[in-house]
Amino acid sequence: MTTADSAAVDEAVAWLALLRAPGLGAAAIRALVARHGSARAAVAQARRDPTIPSAARDAVCSPDGETQASDRRWLDQPGHHLIPFASEDYPALLRDIPGAPAALFVAGDPIHLWSAQIAIVGSRNATAGGLANARAFAKAFAQSGNVVTSGLAEGIDGAAHAAALDAGAATIAVLGTGTDVIYPRQHAELAARIRANGALVSEFPPGTAGKPEHFPRRNRILSGLSLGTLVIEAGLNSGSLITARLAAEQGREVFALPGSIHSPLARGCHKLIRDGAMLVETADEVLDQLRGIGARLADHLRGRLGDHAAATGRQSAALEPPKRDPEYTRLLAALDRAPVSLDELAERSRLPIAALSSMLLALELEGVVSAASGGRYVLA
Amino acid sequence: MTTADSAAVDEAVAWLALLRAPGLGAAAIRALVARHGSARAAVAQARRDPTIPSAARDAVCSPDGETQASDRRWLDQPGHHLIPFASEDYPALLRDIPGAPAALFVAGDPIHLWSAQIAIVGSRNATAGGLANARAFAKAFAQSGNVVTSGLAEGIDGAAHAAALDAGAATIAVLGTGTDVIYPRQHAELAARIRANGALVSEFPPGTAGKPEHFPRRNRILSGLSLGTLVIEAGLNSGSLITARLAAEQGREVFALPGSIHSPLARGCHKLIRDGAMLVETADEVLDQLRGIGARLADHLRGRLGDHAAATGRQSAALEPPKRDPEYTRLLAALDRAPVSLDELAERSRLPIAALSSMLLALELEGVVSAASGGRYVLA
Numbered sequence: 001m002t003t004a005d006s007a008a009v010d011e012a013v014a015w016l017a018l019l020r021a022p023g024l025g026a027a028a029i030r031a032l033v034a035r036h037g038s039a040r041a042a043v044a045q046a047r048r049d050p051t052i053p054s055a056a057r058d059a060v061c062s063p064d065g066e067t068q069a070s071d072r073r074w075l076d077q078p079g080h081h082l083i084p085f086a087s088e089d090y091p092a093l094l095r096d097i098p099g100a101p102a103a104l105f106v107a108g109d110p111i112h113l114w115s116a117q118i119a120i121v122g123s124r125n126a127t128a129g130g131l132a133n134a135r136a137f138a139k140a141f142a143q144s145g146n147v148v149t150s151g152l153a154e155g156i157d158g159a160a161h162a163a164a165l166d167a168g169a170a171t172i173a174v175l176g177t178g179t180d181v182i183y184p185r186q187h188a189e190l191a192a193r194i195r196a197n198g199a200l201v202s203e204f205p206p207g208t209a210g211k212p213e214h215f216p217r218r219n220r221i222l223s224g225l226s227l228g229t230l231v232i233e234a235g236l237n238s239g240s241l242i243t244a245r246l247a248a249e250q251g252r253e254v255f256a257l258p259g260s261i262h263s264p265l266a267r268g269c270h271k272l273i274r275d276g277a278m279l280v281e282t283a284d285e286v287l288d289q290l291r292g293i294g295a296r297l298a299d300h301l302r303g304r305l306g307d308h309a310a311a312t313g314r315q316s317a318a319l320e321p322p323k324r325d326p327e328y329t330r331l332l333a334a335l336d337r338a339p340v341s342l343d344e345l346a347e348r349s350r351l352p353i354a355a356l357s358s359m360l361l362a363l364e365l366e367g368v369v370s371a372a373s374g375g376r377y378v379l380a
Numbered sequence: 381m382t383t384a385d386s387a388a389v390d391e392a393v394a395w396l397a398l399l400r401a402p403g404l405g406a407a408a409i410r411a412l413v414a415r416h417g418s419a420r421a422a423v424a425q426a427r428r429d430p431t432i433p434s435a436a437r438d439a440v441c442s443p444d445g446e447t448q449a450s451d452r453r454w455l456d457q458p459g460h461h462l463i464p465f466a467s468e469d470y471p472a473l474l475r476d477i478p479g480a481p482a483a484l485f486v487a488g489d490p491i492h493l494w495s496a497q498i499a500i501v502g503s504r505n506a507t508a509g510g511l512a513n514a515r516a517f518a519k520a521f522a523q524s525g526n527v528v529t530s531g532l533a534e535g536i537d538g539a540a541h542a543a544a545l546d547a548g549a550a551t552i553a554v555l556g557t558g559t560d561v562i563y564p565r566q567h568a569e570l571a572a573r574i575r576a577n578g579a580l581v582s583e584f585p586p587g588t589a590g591k592p593e594h595f596p597r598r599n600r601i602l603s604g605l606s607l608g609t610l611v612i613e614a615g616l617n618s619g620s621l622i623t624a625r626l627a628a629e630q631g632r633e634v635f636a637l638p639g640s641i642h643s644p645l646a647r648g649c650h651k652l653i654r655d656g657a658m659l660v661e662t663a664d665e666v667l668d669q670l671r672g673i674g675a676r677l678a679d680h681l682r683g684r685l686g687d688h689a690a691a692t693g694r695q696s697a698a699l700e701p702p703k704r705d706p707e708y709t710r711l712l713a714a715l716d717r718a719p720v721s722l723d724e725l726a727e728r729s730r731l732p733i734a735a736l737s738s739m740l741l742a743l744e745l746e747g748v749v750s751a752a753s754g755g756r757y758v759l760a
Contacts, residue, residue, distance in 0.1 A: 133641065258638035258650060261513065261661040270638060270659055279653050281641040 009075055012082045014039035015103055016071045017063050019205050021056035025380065026102040027368075028052075030085050039084070067207075074180065074206040079195065081106040089113075097224040097250045101203035104221075107179040108199030112170045115147040117225050118286065119247070121240040122156025122232035123265050130156060130233035130265060133257060135163035137230060140283030142169030147198070149174065149226050151218060152187055156232045156240075161190060170198040174222040176214035178206040201225075216242050223247035227290045230255040230280070234268030241268050244277060253289055255280045327351060331359050332368075335379050339372035389455050392462045394419035395483055396451045397443050399585055401436035405760065406482040407748075408432075410465050419464070447587075454560065454586040459575065461486040469493075477604040477630045481583035484601075487559040488579030492550045495527040497605050498666065499627070501620040502536025502612035503645050510536060510613035510645060513637060515543035517610060520663030522549030527578070529554065529606050531598060532567055536612045536620075541570055550578040554602040556594035558586040581605075596622050603627035607670045610635040610660070614648030621648050624657060633669055635660045707731060711739050712748075715759050719752035 018029045018039055032052070036042040046052055046060040074080055083089045083104045091113040094100055106113070118141045120134060138148045138160040148164040150157040152173035164171035171194055177183050179200040182191045194200055203221060204214065219242050223229045229247040231254070234240040244254045254277040259266030273279045280286055327349075334340070334348035345360075346353050360377055363369040370380045398409045398419055412432070416422040426432055426440040454460055463469045464483045471493040474480055486493070498521045500514055518528045518540040528544040530537040532553035544551035551574055557563050559580040562571045574580055583601060584594065599622050603609045609627040611634070614620040624634045634657040639646030653659045660666055707729075714720070714728035725740075726733050740757055743749040750760045 129640070129642075257641055258646070258653070258659070259640055260509070261637055261639075262509075266638070267661070270661060273638070273653065273659050279638070279650055279659075281647070281650060 009072065011038060011040050012075050013068065013071055014043040015082055015084055016075075016205055017043050017060050017068070019103060020063075020067065021052075021059040023053050024056045026085075026099065029102040033084070033086070071206060079108055080179075081110050083110060083113075091225055093117075093227070094221065094224045097220065099220065100224065101221060103203065105179050105202045105205065106199050108172075108195045109170075110199060112147050112172055112199050113201070113225065115170070116145070116227055116290075117147045117149040117172060118290065119149045119222050119226035119229040119243070120156065120160035120232060121150060121219075121222065121229060121234075121243050123234055123238055123240065123268075124153050124155040124157075125265075126155040126159070126233045127263070127265060131159045134159040134232045137232070137283045137286070138163035138171075139167045141287070142167040142171075144283075144287055146287075147172055149222060151175075151215075151222055151243075152182075152184075152191060152194075152200075154184055154187070158187055158190060160232075161194060165190075165193050165197060172199050172201055172225065174218055174225065175200055175202040176204070176218035177210040178202060178204050178208040180206045181209055183210045215239055219243035220246045220250075223252055224250055226252060228253035228255060228286065230257075230286055231269055231272055231277070232257050233259070233263075233265040234272075235264050236267045236271060238268045241272065244272050248276070253278065255286050255289070257281075327355065328359060328363075331356065331363070335369060335377060337379050339374070339376035339378040341374070341376050345377065389452065391418060391420050392455050393448065393451055394423040395462055395464055396455075396585055397423050397440050397448070399483060400443075400447065401432075401439040403433050404436045406465075406479065409482040413464070413466070451586060459488055460559075461490050463490060463493075471605055473497075473607070474601065474604045477600065479600065480604065481601060483583070485559050485582045485585065486579050488575045488577075489550075490579060492527050492552055492579050493581070493605065495550070496525070496607055496670075497527045497529040497552060498670065499529045499602050499606035499609040499623070500536065500540035500612060501530060501599075501602065501609060501614075501623050503614055503618055503620065503648075504533050504535040504537075505645075506535040506539070506613045507643070507645060511539045514539040514612045517612070517663045517666070518543035518551075519547045521667070522547040522551075524663075524667055526667075527552055529602060531555075531595075531602055531623075532562075532571060532574075532580075534564055534567070538567055538570060540612075541574060545570075545573050545577060552579050552581055552605065554598055554605065555580055555582040556584070556598035557590040558582060558584050558588040560586045561589055563590045595619055599623035600626045600630075603632055604630055606632060608633035608635060608666065610637075610666055611649055611652055611657070612637050613639070613645040614652075615644055616647045616651060618648045621652065624652050628656070633658065635666050635669070637661075707735065708739060708743075711736065711743070715749060715757060717759050719754070719756035719758045721754070721756050725757065 018024060018032065032042045033039050036045055043060055046057050075082065083106060085095065085100060085102050089110055090104065120138055122130060122134060134156045141148050142164040147170050148160050149172040150160045152158065152161065152175060161171045161173060173191065173194050179202050182188045191200060201221065216239065219239060223243050223246045229244055229252060231240045231244050247254050254272060256269035256272040256277040256279060258269060258273065258279055278289060330349045331345065331351060334345050342353060342356060345356055360369055368380055369377050372378045398404060398412065412422045413419050416425055423440055426437050455462065462483055462485055465475065465480060469490055470484065500518055502510060502514060514536045521528050522544040527550050528540050529552040530540045532538065532541065532555060541551045541553060553571065553574050559582050562568045571580060581601065596619065599619060603623050603626045609624055609632060611620045611624050627634050634652060636649035636652040636657040636659060638649060638653065638659055658669060710729045711731060714725050722733060722736060725736055740749055748760055749757050752758045
């Protein structure tokens with residue numbers, strides 16, 4: 001190992017210490033690293049940094065030796081990457097979303113994160129017809145040079161990944177676990193294929209087990225990496241509707257396949273279409289629509305990269321606070337350090353409940369707001 | 381027969397003479413009757429009226445004796461009605477549409493024309509699932525006190541009429557033939573049931589055979605009578621799409637049922653949804669949506685009736701020229717007495733082809749424009 005390699009691994013280990021510290025959100029970690037110039041410096045100075053909450057400080061200053069050794073082992077393995085927010089390898093589309101992860105763990109080739117991606121999501125209990133549609137659309141996207149991005153779940157996700165690989169194309173799976181914890185277990189072989197031709201991506205450090213609350217967070221990365229999200233089959237309570245809502249809030253296109261009015265798995269798609277998702281019958285309709293958006297995003301990226309190069313430091317760009325519209329300002333003014341109910345927030349902010357709940361989710365993902373007991377919310 | 385009855389029949393016979401005259405459009409007939417005070421006076425003065433084209437004048441002044449005798453026989457039968465545009469029995473919602481018929485022929489009870497109507501239309505070659513959906517929606521509309529209006533065609537239309545009747549409710553069939561010419565023939569029994577509990581309605585005089593060009597004209601009455609139009613199953617070339625487009629242009633709500641992306645009979649519905657029709661899964665969604673519109677239309681009608689009462693004469697209200705938006709003004713300016721191609725019209729008017737073709741259809745139905753050979757259009 002060269003000195004440079006060793007320095008890089010030390011920096012990654014320091015990142016892992018920050019990412020594993022309890023109660024340190026993405027925004028706080030990004031601010032810390034920017035202020036200190038590197039994760040190593042942030043960790044080294046942690047004892048004297050009054051902005052770090054005490055529990056986090058203790059964890060950073062007295063890391064668990066076994067965890068640290070296992071993090072080093074993960075980092076040493078070929079094809080394993082930790083990509084901090086400020087890295088030039090961090091995917092530009094994901095950087096654009098509110099509450100972007102402070103860092104990504106990648107098992108596979110991170111180059112695929114820069115390909116044009118289309119997310120395909122849907123029910124875990126899909127019908128045979130739904131699975132066939134997932135395969136057909138994934139194959140068409142793959143054959144037209146796009147990377148299919150999904151969540152490695154049973155049903156639609158698995159069918160989409162497998163069809164992309166079968167078409168000889170790369171595919172990206174975004175996980176709600178560490179990249180070394182494959183869930184569901186029966187997708188271990190599929191995950192190995194994705195690692196070999198594509199990438200497993202997660203914001204959760206190695207060894208993290210799946211928890212229900214991880215999956216909505218995972219979904220924002222899935223949609224945030226992609227130009228657009230296609231929902232194949234979804235019930236009214238499907239997590240795919242969260243992904244679709246996040247995609248729309250991220251300014252990305254949402255597509256949905258219609259189905260019979262008697263099919264419970266078409267209801268979620270129909271709801272999305274009523275809410276403004278584009279009804280599609282063919283993969284070409286998706287590709288046609290995204291061509292325009294892809295071109296606009298490319299222009300936008302060129303602009304951003306230009307600004308970036310012109311700026312004195314990369315980290316100042318990374319630290320730019322997310323832009324808020326007036327509704328967010330009203331919501332933030334209505335929030336408090338003491339938990340406030342949704343009804344109370346609606347009254348204070350004069351925002352409709354539906355808008356509030358999606359804004360609160362966005363703020364929760366950014367680490368600005370926490371959910372308290374009794375459906376109440378509190379400033380984090 | 382009383383003198384009053386006999387005078388009414390004479391007036392109806394005079395209306396029939398005008399309606400049967402070649403080349404006299406709805407607007408011209410309405411103007412004639414208004415100017416002369418009655419259809420009888422218009423017929424009596426026809427020889428000296430220079431505004432009547434000569435072929436029409438000849439037909440009006442020298443009516444065919446056999447036709448006139450058969451018209452009298454039709455009018456004499458119980459349940460047969462001719463309702464001129466200026467009559468207070470003429471349905472108010474239909475009066476509102478551009479190119480409203482000069483008169484309606486009704487076989488059945490015209491009171492149903494004043495009920496809240498919901499149109500159900502769709503493919504003649506519907507699937508078993510489509511027919512079941514037509515029956516279920518028609519039953520629900522009927523049970524909630526609405527009249528189901530359709531076109532007596534095979535497939536969706538017939539299923540909707542029959543289900544409404546089976547639910548003990550009235551239903552209205554709008555025909556592209558005279559009310560005494562039942563098409564398709566196998567719907568003769570259904571037509572007899574509709575006559576007994578509902579109405580057969582047509583703008584075509586008794587004895588008129590079905591011609592292909594009658595059906596788009598029929599469709600505008602179907603949608604014009606109804607608060608909204610529900611399309612159950614429709615291919616991309618279905619006449620139901622014309623009905624839906626006319627409904628939208630008439631300011632009425634359009635609803636469509638989604639279906640599998642692999643079903644050719646869902647394609648038309650999906651196109652409508654993309655173009656702004658409301659995707660519905662249940663009859664309640666239609667009823668909820670129409671409740672609001674029904675209330676607004678009722679207010680509008682109250683307003684109109686108020687204006688009407690305030691006006692000196694009914695016929696001056698009836699003669700009010702249809703309001704034109706600036707796009708129609710541009711299109712009319714681009715038209716000529718010599719045929720003009722669609723491309724040329726697009727260039728002259730700077731209107732998109734898609735908008736042009738639907739505006740031209742509306743003008744054609746109003747008798748302002750005629751289609752000429754080679755896809756060209758000419759002022760009528």
